Amino acid sequence: MTDPVSRRDWLKTMGAVGVGALVTPDAVRLPAALASPADTAGHAATPAPAEAPGTIVDLTSTSEIFIPPRGRGFMKFSYDFPEPSVTFGDLRFGFLVFTDENTYGLDRSKMSVSGDDNALTLTCSGFVWAGGQEKAPGTLTAKLRRNGANVEWDTVVEMERPVKTVTTIIRGVPRGKVAFGGSNFMDPHDNEMLVGYPFAAGDLNGPSGSINTPLLMIQAPSDVFFVSSLDHRVRPKRFYLAPGESSYRVEAIHEHDAWRNDRRVTVPTWRLGRAATAEAAEKLHVQHVEQAYGLKPYESRTDMPSWLRDIALATTLHGMHYTGYMFNDYPKMLETLRWMRTQIPGERVLVFISAWDGRYYWEYPEYRVSDRMGGEKAFHQLVDEGRKMGFRIMPMFGTNSANTKLPSWPKLAGGLTRKIDGNPYYLDWVDWNNDRHGDGWGAYMNLGADVWRNHLEGRIDDVIRRYGVDAYFLDIVGGHVNSTNGDMHEGTKKLVESLRAKHPQVACVGEMPYDALFGFIPMFQVGLGPVWGKYARNFSHLSTPAPGRGSSGVHESGFGKFNEETLGLYPNTIPTLQVVDDTFAKHRDVMAEIIRRAKQRAGIS
DSSP: OOOOOOOSSTTTTOOEESSSOOOOOTOOOOOOOOOOOOOOOOOOOOOOOOTTTTTEOOBTTTTSSSSSSSOOOOOOOOSSBBEEEEOOOOOOOOEEEEEEEEEEOOOGGGGGEEESSSSSEEEOOEEEEGGGTTEOOOOOEEEEEETTTTEEEEEEOOOSSSSEEEEEEEEEESSSSEEEEOOOOOOOOOOTTTEEEEEHHOTTTTSEOOOSEEEEEEEHHHHHHHHHHHOOSOOOEEEEEEEEEEEEEEEEEEEOOOOOOSSSSEEEEEEEEESSSSSHHHHHHHHHHHHHHTOOOOGGGGSSOOOGGGOEHHHHHOBBOOSSSSSSSSSHHHHHHHHHHHSEEEGEEEEEETTTSSSSSTTTOOOOOTTTTHHHHHHHHHEEEEEEEEEEEEEETTTTEEETSSTTTHGGGGGGGGGSSSSOBBBSOOOOOSSSSSOOOEEEEEEEEEEHHHHEEEHHHHHHHHHHEEEEEETTTOOOOOOOBHHHHHHHHHHHHHHHHOTTTTTTEEEEEGGGGTTTTTSSSSSHHHHHHOOOOOOTTTTSSTTTBBBBBTTOOOBBOOTTTTTTTTTTSSEEEEEEEHHHHOHHHHHHHHHHHHHHTTTTT
């Protein structure tokens, strides 16, 4: 079991017409490993297409799926949109193209296919729109090929308008239990499913679930069918599955860079196939991720200070709530650390100071010492004395959060995230003041924009130099959004690497990850699971219930149930002690037991 708590329940996670080239009937069958036996949910085996490989088949958006949906459904056209598809082995492949203003399908009259046993090339020299009632110029070329036991394909699209998204439609995919992004398999019954990578493909509050790597797996009785993206850059991917009687219609969706207006787009390679086990499918996908983003095993990482490896306990000292309620001021935090030093060597403890800068989130992005919490002298004393006792001190910073009502906002406004259609993105999903309405004063900022990255780097750098802290925490660092004003992932990487060059002994810790972040951030605050635990470590989220009533501290989630038996400690997670307003005064015995178990786990006598 891994730490189940995530910040914003963010972990809430969701008739043949002819062939355009000479293709023999036996030409392009997938190997036996890609056959489709009956699935685990009891559905009939997916039949192989009756048409010859390379055949172009007239299908529509409603072909071979339940209309209307029998379970949960998602938005869809209320008519039949043409989706002519080409047969390759036991599957059929179709394509849709999306510009900034409409949806385009392939013009059946302008499609041709050429190929041999191992590869097909589909060429289309025109598109249709309005459900096929209108036509538009443009081209799409898709090259499908076998690569060992798997199938890979690349797509190039040209349109007169900038291309936003390109979708591959895969038909004949077997039904069964489904897992996204390396998660556990679940039975979706007759529900449609939609997930996005990363951060729900940049829309935390949208209808889709969120995954941290673009991998889809479907469990069959004897093997696992999978689809994965082989992109070398962080760009939104989505999987949408619509069930039929015996198969899924699967959309593998690639969203292009929002800050570009390209009329010609090359879609990164997609791969599908079958593996003997889920672990084998994950391994194949993660091999690509390692190569694409330079992931290294945790034990061999060189981008982190050596002291980070010795951390046996993390403690979250909650500061000030959004409303101004004080959980712990600087003197109270120091008093707590003095006691903790009697229980465990300070150098084995990472001290996470949440809301050290005053009102939680409201003060973002000033990051200055709070007078109400004790002022400069008290904060200096907290950090200086804490470090003399050996503790590693880590204040919190918001990777992408800014209060539009603060005087500094006009100078930072150019860093506001704008989604691919140009609409501004706000941190408006939290009811901070309990008026039962999400508050909209928080802007979601983009580190891909120089003005925001330079500001945030400057504030973190100043705090490191001024107070000598040992680490900095990047809140919502996994919240990637495809923004029109720059590459958010590359901006994040640039920020972290710049600070590391200036302060090599200062650690960067993030809230939640997606696959590429493991390349330059070694520790997170959300459970990593068996796949990603190879590359990083994690402690428990700041909203994990504290001893006693289960307060989540400055976090907006209120109260949860503190587990008196496990003390909130999880395997493969650094033991974590949450300290709120009454923890030190009323629950010191529980604190001592948590520390004892952390020492025991770390072999500290």
